[in-house]
Amino acid sequence: MRRSPFATLLLAALVLPACLPRSARPSSPSLTSVADALLAGVEGEGALSGAIVLDAATGFPLYARHEHVRLLPASTMKVVSTSAALSALGPDFRFHTPVWLQGSVAGNLFLGELVLEASGDPSLGSWRFPETAQACEQLADALVARGIRQWFGPLRITHADEGPYGGLYGPGWAWDDAAYAFGAAPTRFAFRENVAELSVKRAEGQDCAAPVPQPLEVRYSPPLDTSTTAIFLDPAASRAGLGCTRERGTGRTRCVWRSTPGQCPRRASTRVSVEAPEALFTACLEDALTARGVWRVATPFLPPTATPTPSSPRELLLDFVSPPLSELVKVTNKESLNLYAERLGLRFTLERMGTESYTALREAFTQELHRRGIAPRLLRPVDGSGLSRYNVASARGLAEVLATSLREPYANALLESLPVAGVDGTLAGSAGAAIKGLVRAKTGTLSGQKAYVGIAERPHDTEYPRVVFALMLGNMDEQPALTTAQIFERFAEALVAAPLK
Template sequence: MRRSPLATLLLAALVLPACLPRTTIRPPPPPSLTSVANALFESVENEGTMASVFLVDAATGTPLYARHEHVRLLPASTMKVVSTSAALAAFGPDFRFHTPVRLEGSQLGNLFLGDLVVEASGDPSLGSWRFPETAMACEQVAEALQARGIRQWLGAVRVSNADEGPYGLFGPGWAWDDAAYAYSAAPTPFVFRENVVDLSLERPEGQDCNAQPRRPIVVRYSPSFNELPTVVYLEPNAQKAGLGCVRERGSGRMRCVWRSTAEQCPQKASMRVAIDEPRALFTSCVEDSLAARGIWRVPVPPHLAAVPEVATSEPLLDFTSPSLAELVKVTNKESLNLYAERLGLRFTRERTGTESYPALREAMAQELARRGIPTRLLRPVDGSGLSRYNVATARGLAEVIYTSLKEPYASALLESLPVAGVDGTLASSAVSNGTRGLIRAKTGTLSGQKAYVGIAERPNDPEHPRVVFALMLGNIDDQPALTASQVFEQFAEAMVSLPLR
């Protein structure tokens, strides 16, 4: 019996699958740190962002993951890890700044004729509100004078060893329009109250934000200070309410823009602004404390060049800073530029005998060379990372942490790093409960740049239980699919929980 062609085709279709070899559909491989990281960084690089990453075993230094690890980018505030670790290496965690204060003159009964002389030590914490022992500096001076029976004082406050030198007040590569802000306070050899004052603005009572003010905006500076000339511009119907101030170059005048929105009309606003005269701020603070105790300072009359010749020079007291470990902790957790600059410059003086930014470059290069880190991987020009002239690679930053783990101060440096999801600049990091507390990292931020360097604990990996990492992102888009913080959080999760490969 002959089959029709159609029947033949149907029979072949039924028989053929039984003759073909069976194929096994394999499930995709489980995710690993390498696969997740590669996909993550490829996605941001497709948007034009440059990702530079380096990961090593914390005990052996064995590289575990690398991507563009030799690319040079701006380290921003991760440079603070370099300056703080250098200071810890030079002085040890127990080091303290000492700022001597002495009286130069003569005491006649309850009258002192002479000067109060403070010897600048570079202590960034003198007069700071951050520590109980530093916040009471002016009160300590007043108490010491009162204990000597002094009720009147004809003389002045002088600060010795406070010359800024030929390089001025600011670091190379700092943005001039940052100068008014507290985060850009000048790292002068004599620092008081972190070289900032509180500026507050207040509208006239009942004043509508959209109306021309009937009376001037009230401007106050606190603590009491020779107020800076301040001009306030009102900007109603702005997209976002807030206050921003810029110190005009040349005039020294403070120019502030106070913005309000259709929904928000704040009657008061305040911010901390940087000042260039910490000596004047210290003098004002001391005078207020003296007056509170009934002790009055009489300024030297203009027709006198100075008070009578010095009869004696006697120590009055010695301001002592918190330990270097405590200073480093606030520096890195809160990313304090002034502290990082002063620690970097104090380290520079220890190594070269002078304080200047050219000398800082030399001293830091020598310290990095001691650790085996060449300048092509890391080139600091300041201590805080504010400078746009700093250059770093992910490999260079990671090696700073790795080499620090071998030093006696290792625990002090690690304890200073912000903890993801817990404190410091990583307190708001949206990591999972399983990752929270297992990542310590210094962060760095400049326009279009973000960097992280630190350690990650891997509790499920007995072979590599702790790793050192550096992640640098450059040329970040204003509206990326993933923010820099989200990139870090996803990478952090992978470092803690996933197998390496």
């Protein structure tokens, strides 16, 4: 592996002191010297960087380098959207999604509509929470408890089209992200995080290099229509796997099943986004009803005397209640969930602007940043998750979002949502023992871009025991002398233990 002159110098600076007599050893490198050497090294390779360290108690700058340079924040934008939602709604806020019976009940027969009012809850049906995972079973149980064993009528979901652009993707999102789970559309009605499992299987003895098309078993879980999903084969790929894209305007999904020469896997699977979460919910509810012996005829063509009218009585059957916002924010930031971040950002927008749209979101975020005293040139948010390539942020802007949040009532909820180095979330794999448990940070990654914003504890510093930091790297080489993870860990080690000057 090539080594730049910067890497050689940095290695010598770290190793040489251990070889000197104790009386001749220099004092420990300061945060300033370590950070400057790290960032000068990546800049010397053609990358861009920006960093800042603030005293958590006062916001006073303790270190800064190119802190006003604007780069792509990627998923560090989630700190903006989650802190905004917490500031407007509070950590105890919960989404409520009511389900109504609209029609008439005669004995064990229900004639009419089951009406669900979409609330924007990103966790409905999610496996991440015990109170949401059994949503279909809870609804089926509520029908049985009402004495209903037969249901003639449709399922209707209201307010589902009131989200951004009628539920399309965010501005500046890459088209080839759309089919993947992380690129699920932030629809007003979301179910099971708008994701299904796609699996493909070859027949026994089938040749990987056989001409296309060939019979493959293609399934979705939950069961969905596979007629709009096309599978193509690449038997000479450098790496095996199943990758998908979605055709714009058609809703069709095109997947390539790759295998390497000499290998012929029998099956493969991947998690894909679903553009019609109503289909996910309907399939899930049908399974739950069947398991309980409830017979449903979905046709709206009922006898005229039984057809519900707008004046038919409406009865609340069930109210789905989400986990508290503090828990939603925790999974959003620790697991970097784009759908949750978008929905929380749009719910904040609805609270502040009275509507959901990305135009309104930009205005609502701009007003929130102004309230905190953060200048527009430091941070320009366009979406809530950081998937948009139109977002622009500086290290200064990101650090000030976190620093101002520390002075607000929801501070603990936001801090507890940040991944902990060496412990959980997107920092679970951090290898540095010196920073384990002492650094919390939201990470952000896009092609060639890496960003971090968080806090570091300095247990041996009575003057500055906690600092807020942001580190941004752009235009990173695919084979740098130091990886972004190595740069972050060395920067974080200095944050925790090095003298500030």
